[in-house]
Amino acid sequence: MRSGPGTLAHELVAGWARERPDAVAVSSERRSLTYAQLDHRADRLAAALRAHGVGPETRVGICLPRTADWITALLAVFKAGGAYVPLDPEYPPARLEYMLADSAATVLVGTGPTAEHLAGACDVPLLAPDAETASSATGPGAHPDNLAYVIYTSGSTGRPKGVQVTHASLGNMLAGLTPALEVGPGRRTLQCVSFSFDISVFDTLATLTNGGTLVIATKEEVASPERLADRLRGERIHTVALPPSVLATLVDQEFPDLAVVGSGGEACPPKLAASFAARHRFVNGYGPTETTVAASLFEVTPEHGELPSVPIGAPCAGVSLYVVDDPAGTAAPPGGTGEICIGGAGVARGYLGRPALTAAAFVPDPFSGVPGSRLYRTGDLGRFLPDGALEFSGRADGQVKIRGHRIELNEIRQALERHPRVSQAVVLVGETGLLGGQILAFVLPASGQDAVTGGLLRRHLADELPDYMVPNSITLVREFPLTPNHKVDHAALLAQGSGPRRRDVPVVAPRTPVEADLLRIWQEVLGQPEIGIRDDFFELGGHSLLAAQVVARIEKAHGVQLRLETLLAQGRTVEGLADAVSRAAAGGGTGRPPITRIPRPARRTVPS
Structure with missing residues (x-):
């Protein structure tokens, strides 16, 4: 049973249900x-979906936590x-409603x-993942050219756009x-x-089309280096794929x-990649959603740690990579x-309901002799190295990658400018934190409006954007600095953003060692010199990965073990965290309360 452009993933999984029915497929x-259980549950829900008219080219929303139910759906x-x-x-909710x-x-599952x-x-209509029906309705199954999924990515127009991927592209990627x-029977993927x-x-x-076991980590485990490491070891994981920002928390x-x-x-820092490559097989992948997950791979060795960047490698099977230097497609x-332009079997169908955007990004392939073949213009810059490997050189537009997520800065800017108290906004990326890129927003308040604060705007963004797109800092400005050509001076804004923040309350100095x-x-960790003991960690631009770094440093410096939940619940300020550390030290070096679910409020920022 092998994947390929002509195979369908669910048929391969069903094959394993016949060949190894009692093998564990999913563990959450x-x-x-x-x-066998997974295949049976999926068959039962599929019958209910068909009874609601689902068939080829029909889209079905899935809104579930990351559990075995998601895989069933x-x-x-x-x-x-x-x-x-x-x-x-x-x-x-507003973003989900739009999507x-x-x-x-x-139908929604x-x-x-x-x-x-x-x-x-x-x-x-809403169906539960265990829905069933008495109907025996049948219909045509999917063909390789039919749609397999639609994943929404950040959009430069201010709204996310749905990338349409077919079963043929999916099968080519899996192959x-x-x-x-190295996935397969007896091997476990996290x-x-x-x-x-x-x-x-x-x-x-x-994993599932090759008979392996998929182990699903919780969001809380991924946010905590200690818990993620425990899960990797405890489950005897063979394969894991993670963004570099998460790998950095596991390097030791x-x-x-x-x-x-x-x-x-x-982009993965070379020294980080080389450190893992010294102990494990380390594969660096590259590919936009529009080319079905990955278009190229590069296997890193310890010697690559001295390179200025980790190459993104050679094209995967069925994929073509080109570097062009003009819009006409001249190599x-x-x-x-x-x-960087990408052709071949992995190129997506296009953007759902966006013909103009599709035509601009998916263009005829001048290098292919296959009629109707297309290239995807990535907007990424790169060059081929002497050994034939492709090197990534950055973006040609305002799109960035933060903590593994592809983000259009323009979408954040437009969301800010939709607030009635905002006249103009500029959104940039600055290297201000321990884990690299941080989203920095600069806002010119509307004249004649009631006062606006960074916290107010952060709450507004939290209603429209996913957490990873909410800026780490929001700075209010009286005017934007301009270049001699009368354009907004981004360098000057970044310098301003890295300087001391304007504050409405005085800094409270530490009182104890x-x-x-x-x-x-x-x-x-936060890359900020002016912090008081009563400032909120998340208002200062902190997030869960930075919180994990704080906990790790505290354990090393003070010899106490704290859970990430302690910082989220009791230690959002230095004052509160110092109390938790002192109590842990007095209790013999452990600060591990029973694990409880703690809802995290919308992140806010210190008014500037």
């Missing part, structure tokens, strides 16, 4: 399913002939308040990537990312059973920098 916090949609649309329940309506999904709200707001990741992030397509389906850990580490979603000279040391840790 709540439930484990064998291949995905396979059921495929078996019914439809295409799935992932809707992460952690996203703001569900824009996709024209005819989900449970819980968010799914119920979406079904009502968009007037679509090309599977050998590099699934760590949202199903709205396209790397989930690979780690999920590559040992994983005796881990054989293959994949990285993608953003750049050997070693010359130009725009513990507070002083914790304050120093916060300053180093």
